[in-house]
Amino acid sequence: MTDIDFFKRLPRALPGLALIVLTMVVIRNWVEPWMTDAVVLGQKGWLIKVTHLNYILLGIIAGLLYRNLLFRGRIPALLEDGFKLSRLLIKTGIILLGSLYTVQAIVQLGAMAVLLIGGFVILSLVLVLWLGRVFGLDRSMTAVLANALSICGVSAAVATAPAVEAKASHVAYAIATILGFGILTMFISPFIGHALGLTDLQYGAWVGTGILNSGQVLAAALAFNPQVTPGSAVSVAEIWNIMRVISIPFAVFAVTLWYWSGKTEESGERKGLGTLLVEKFPVFVIGFLVMVLLTSLGAFGDVGIKGGPAASDTIKMLRLWMTWIFGFGLVGLGAYIDFKELAQAGGAPLKVGLLVGVTKYVLALAVVLLIRDYLVAI
Amino acid sequence: MHFGHILVALDGSPACAAALGHACWLARQGDSTLTGLFVIDTGWADFIGNDWQSSSNARQGFLDHIGREQDAQAQAARSQFAEAAAGLGDARFELAAGDPVRVLLARLNDPGTDLCIFARRTFQVSGRPSLKSAARALARHATRPLLLLP
Incomplete structure (x- = not known):
């Protein structure tokens, strides 16, 4: 059965990892600050206070959406190794x-x-x-x-x-x-x-x-x-x-x-x-x-x-x-x-x-x- | 209707016995080529989130364990096919590896395949949970004749 050949797979993991990094950068620099400042129902920061969403949960949701909605249940071959490798980051963390x-x-x-x-x-x-x-x-x-x-x-x-x-x-x-x-x-x-x-x-x-x-x-x-x-x-x-x-x-x-x-x-x-x-x-x-x-x-x-x-x-x-x-690891967890x-x-x-x-x-x-x-x- | 090449999915369990019996009957009637296909499911490593930090052998040990189970199923499928297709002029058993639904779809949509026969519960013995909906996925994406059996 398949084993993980870490160093051979590393270059192939780059496209998937790049998407994950980009996702987390967007979430932390734009999505989360926007949610913090947005005025909903006349209250600033309502989205954060009520939903308790932060970059961690947003990252998991992004991963879930990638796999189940955008890629319809299967991560494309080009991105697959990067997404798999990202889960290692949880334990590295x-x-x-x-x-x-x-x-x-x-x-x-x-x-x-x-x-x-x-x-x-x-x-x-x-x-x-x-x-x-x-x-x-x-x-x-x-x-x-x-x-x-x-x-x-x-x-x-x-x-x-x-x-x-x-x-x-x-x-x-x-x-x-x-x-x-x-x-x-x-x-x-x-x-x-x-x-x-x-x-x-x-x-x-x-x-x-x-x-x-x-x-x-x-x-x-x-x-x-x-x-x-x-x-x-x-x-x-x-x-x-x-x-x-x-x-x-x-x-x-x-x-x-x-x-x-x-x-x-x-x-x-x-x-x-x-x-x-x-x-x-x-x-x-x-x-x-x-x-x-x-x-x-x-x-x-x-x-x-x-x-x-x-x-x-x-x-x-x-x-x-x-x-x-x-953050990166949990985008991977969502996509799993x-x-x-x-x-x-x-x-x-x-x-x-x-x-x-x-x-x-x-x-x-x-x-x-x-x-x-x-x-x-x- | 004559089918030059019939493909039947096998997993060595009773689940596909009726499909195999029907495929053999059709092949005999039409003097067709019959292929019995077993697919080793390679999706387990991803399904269990295999990585090297868990332990020296926990996840890989499991993958080896599942590998042995699938080898045994493949052997059972081979015997099942040999017994059912005995006496047929052109019959062969094939072993493939990959995602069973994808492999089967590629084979059934191949212009060289005239009919694919699939029993609903095939691949569930040693397959991942999503293979329970394999019949639905095949029916949705098939572009060549497909016969689904209970």
């Missing part, structure tokens, strides 16, 4: 996001995140395994859905599939379900967050726990507050998200054990936790941790934590880059969403997906509101 934290901040925030994320991962796993039995889902389908809904959407679904002998159709259903649900949450979360008057800390903890997919967590956090600084929604949400992503190999191991415990015949490939850790551990998390370490050692100067010295010029520059990199594919989701997997997704989303909000006094700011 998350690596750079490591410059927002010091090891001390990670330990402070991470301890709470580990508790919350751990609790929600286990709860979701148990809920999906139970609902899978109630709805009579195939065991492989249940296993793929369990990890997709508990951890990190697409990454977890595809990491689990080979270990539980899942068929292509199982993974396709799981991905369509989680992406469909994720798109909805990505757009409504900023509204809910603002309506409830959540702080960046509360909002970040909520979406980092309740939204299923990494890219969508990032988009929802930046849609709430586009600032990329210590303590902003995105800095909190991503720590939560990374804690969840790290649990992929462990969850694959647990679900694989569950899957094989119910099988009578000995067949297929079974892997130990050590092998799964090497194979399934997300590479970008290592990059993120290296960045945190370098930041803690002062490699980029002062981070600009509240009450401390101002951020260094290098850190400021990195943060500016990140806003652009995330094919409504035709999502419309095919249905049946019992969709019911289980929605039940678990909504439960997790609402419960995460309730828990964050309950423990708001115990959440630690960085």
Whole structure:
């Protein structure tokens, strides 16, 4: 099957990347400022205040329109490689996001995140395994859905599939379900967050726990507050998200054990936790941790934590880059969403997906509101 | 009506058995050339958003897994065709790669194809979700005779 030959594909990616860069430049320099100044219903800035649209959501909408309207479901061959490559920028941006934290901040925030994320991962796993039995889902389908809904959407679904002998159709259903649900949450979360008057800390903890997919967590956090600084929604949400992503190999191991415990015949490939850790551990998390370490050692100067010295010029520059990199990546994320594919989701997997997704989303909000006094700011 | 060359889409599952049976019957009646076509769906990498930063093997491991599943389907389609088309004078099985709808459209709109036969649920065993609407896409864009079966 196709692998990614990064350096050979780079020149071919230029036309698509150029369109994405142009789109984001137009959005940030003309569309967003126009929306901020436009007088609608006698109120200046109504478009921004009411819709909560910022360059992040506008970028995703532009990507959605490119794929589903302008290109009628398929990105033209000339632009295809650039659009695919742009999605890499999301994870590249998350690596750079490591410059927002010091090891001390990670330990402070991470301890709470580990508790919350751990609790929600286990709860979701148990809920999906139970609902899978109630709805009579195939065991492989249940296993793929369990990890997709508990951890990190697409990454977890595809990491689990080979270990539980899942068929292509199982993974396709799981991905369509989680992406469909994720798109909805990505757009409504900023509204809910603002309506409830959540702080960046509360909002970040909520979406980092309740939204299923990494890219969508990032988009929802930046849609709430586009600032990329210590303590902003995105800095909190991503720590939560990374804690969840790290649990992929462990969850694959647990679900694989569950899957094989119910099988009578000995067949297929079974892997130990050590092998799964090497194979399934997300590479970008290592990059993120290296960045945190370098930041803690002062490699980029002062981070600009509240009450401390101002951020260094290098850190400021990195943060500016990140806003652009995330912007480009999220245009690519929008263009990855094919409504035709999502419309095919249905049946019992969709019911289980929605039940678990909504439960997790609402419960995460309730828990964050309950423990708001115990959440630690960085 | 005589069809010199009949093309039938196969996926090795029971879904296309009736289409294959009908294609063989027509080929026997008209002494036609019969081609059975299986398309390996190469759209999975894009569908799952494959990239090298996820992990050393998570997504590529999945693509290999799907690749094995599709190879098995291709083998099943080959056997299915060999069994159904036994005794036919001019029958061949072909393997192609790409987006199944696009590949099939290109083949069915080729002037060398006189009839394409497609069963509605073909390609759904190891295909992406959008292939559920393959029959509709073929019907909409076909410029040559197309026979759609349930």
